[in-house]
Amino acid sequence: MASIKKILKLKIFLCLLLVYSASSFLIYLRKSVFQKITLTETHSEVRKALHEVENETRLSNCFSDEEKLLGWRQTVHWESKLDQHEYRYLINPENGCKKSENLTLVILVKTTVGSVKRRTIIRETYGKGVVKYNVSAKIVFLTGFSGEYNSTLQAQLQSEADIHGDILQEDFIDSYYNLTIKLIMAAKWASTFCNNSYYVMSIDDDVIVDIVNLVNDLEANTFRSKFVLAEPAIDWEVHRDPGDKWYTPYQFYPEESWPPFPRGYAYIVSRDVAHDLYRASQKMAAPIPWDDVYCGMLLQTLGVEMRNIIPWFQTRHGHEKPIAPLKTQHHYVIWDSVQKPPRNTWRAIEHRYKNIHNL
Numbered sequence: 001m002a003s004i005k006k007i008l009k010l011k012i013f014l015c016l017l018l019v020y021s022a023s024s025f026l027i028y029l030r031k032s033v034f035q036k037i038t039l040t041e042t043h044s045e046v047r048k049a050l051h052e053v054e055n056e057t058r059l060s061n062c063f064s065d066e067e068k069l070l071g072w073r074q075t076v077h078w079e080s081k082l083d084q085h086e087y088r089y090l091i092n093p094e095n096g097c098k099k100s101e102n103l104t105l106v107i108l109v110k111t112t113v114g115s116v117k118r119r120t121i122i123r124e125t126y127g128k129g130v131v132k133y134n135v136s137a138k139i140v141f142l143t144g145f146s147g148e149y150n151s152t153l154q155a156q157l158q159s160e161a162d163i164h165g166d167i168l169q170e171d172f173i174d175s176y177y178n179l180t181i182k183l184i185m186a187a188k189w190a191s192t193f194c195n196n197s198y199y200v201m202s203i204d205d206d207v208i209v210d211i212v213n214l215v216n217d218l219e220a221n222t223f224r225s226k227f228v229l230a231e232p233a234i235d236w237e238v239h240r241d242p243g244d245k246w247y248t249p250y251q252f253y254p255e256e257s258w259p260p261f262p263r264g265y266a267y268i269v270s271r272d273v274a275h276d277l278y279r280a281s282q283k284m285a286a287p288i289p290w291d292d293v294y295c296g297m298l299l300q301t302l303g304v305e306m307r308n309i310i311p312w313f314q315t316r317h318g319h320e321k322p323i324a325p326l327k328t329q330h331h332y333v334i335w336d337s338v339q340k341p342p343r344n345t346w347r348a349i350e351h352r353y354k355n356i357h358n359l
């Protein structure tokens, strides 16, 4: 093992050297190409040469697939295995959904123990909207526990749960590579404790939801089963560079591109689909650590097709006047960004309600 490590280290060094010299060359070439661009007619040839050099500079070309996997395993401890999802509930808002007989939507927010600020923002924006506009929705925050158990942090989470009653916690380690576990956590909890909700939404904690329009449109929707509303990712390329956040070892998934999957920042499924996802996960292990891709694979085995949420929104709201910072191409879910801090986004959404619904 030690000798393998040494060889790997040497190879990384040589590779970095190669990358460095190649990228210097690339910069040089770029400069000269740009100077010549008006003079030369062989533009496409130059471009091709550029691409070749660019390809050479990729770290991924220096190593065999075995070496890449070995290197990755030094830092990431993940393996594909069947998971019956028998984690204990540390905190469970059991009756969270049962306060009303029927619920239109339960929103399950993927969050971590430490993300208190994000949860506060959500409660103060669209969470408040649920109450203010009498929307038939319930928000629940999904967490595991942080790697090193910290009793102070756990006590803080418990008191947050006592105050708001919206925290769900299971005893698995919360990490980026455990998000497939969180996907099944959502599906299992929704079908066990929230099966009076027609729809289930999975969502990141850094986005804001146009809750009134979304729930109104879902209430008007006639498809109550086999229904998935998402921004589909079609033919997305599998990342093979070990330096990449989404690096996927060839040994785990050999195809060049992923099957269609719902983009993970937000998607909605009908409650039967949530239940079927949970069941299907007990028979098919996640071959890769990416929760949204895994969801796409499970949907494929279930034979459930996605509806594209963007045109779905556009046919219902495309004609409405955009209100800064929202544009019509944004749909029910708006990302948090520097130009669009979450509270401003929510203010704009509420402005929309004044214009449209007279709320």
Ligand SMILES: *[C@@H]1O[C@H](CO)[C@@H](O)[C@H](O)[C@H]1NC(C)=O
Pocket (backbone or CB within 6 Å): 048, 051, 052, 055
């Ligand atoms: C660069 O690499 C990609 C695959 O990573 C390949 O499809 C493409 O043909 C390569 N381009 C050249 C010019 O070698």
Ligand SMILES: *[C@@H]1O[C@H](CO)[C@@H](O)[C@H](O)[C@H]1NC(C)=O
Pocket (backbone or CB within 6 Å): 101, 102
């Ligand atoms: C709740 O849903 C059930 C099953 O869909 C239905 O039979 C019942 O009428 C609903 N109740 C209300 C109050 O809408």
Ligand SMILES: *[C@@H]1O[C@H](CO)[C@@H](O)[C@H](O)[C@H]1NC(C)=O
Pocket (backbone or CB within 6 Å): 134, 136
């Ligand atoms: C809230 O909505 C429910 C139906 O979803 C309705 O029965 C109830 O009267 C509404 N409450 C208020 C205060 O408007």
Ligand SMILES: *[C@@H]1O[C@H](CO)[C@@H](O)[C@H](O)[C@H]1NC(C)=O
Pocket (backbone or CB within 6 Å): 150, 151, 152, 153
């Ligand atoms: C536990 O969490 C608290 C609150 O974030 C922090 O102040 C403290 O340093 C942590 N303790 C340990 C042992 O990590």
Ligand SMILES: *[C@@H]1O[C@H](CO)[C@@H](O)[C@H](O)[C@H]1NC(C)=O
Pocket (backbone or CB within 6 Å): 077, 078, 171, 172, 173, 174, 175, 177, 178
């Ligand atoms: C995922 O959670 C399980 C259960 O807590 C834990 O054994 C495993 O180490 C975690 N994996 C990662 C990559 O964090």
Ligand SMILES: *[C@@H]1O[C@H](CO)[C@@H](O)[C@H](O)[C@H]1NC(C)=O
Pocket (backbone or CB within 6 Å): 195, 196
């Ligand atoms: C929810 O689950 C309970 C118990 O599993 C079952 O009795 C009930 O009919 C389910 N309700 C719906 C609306 O599916």
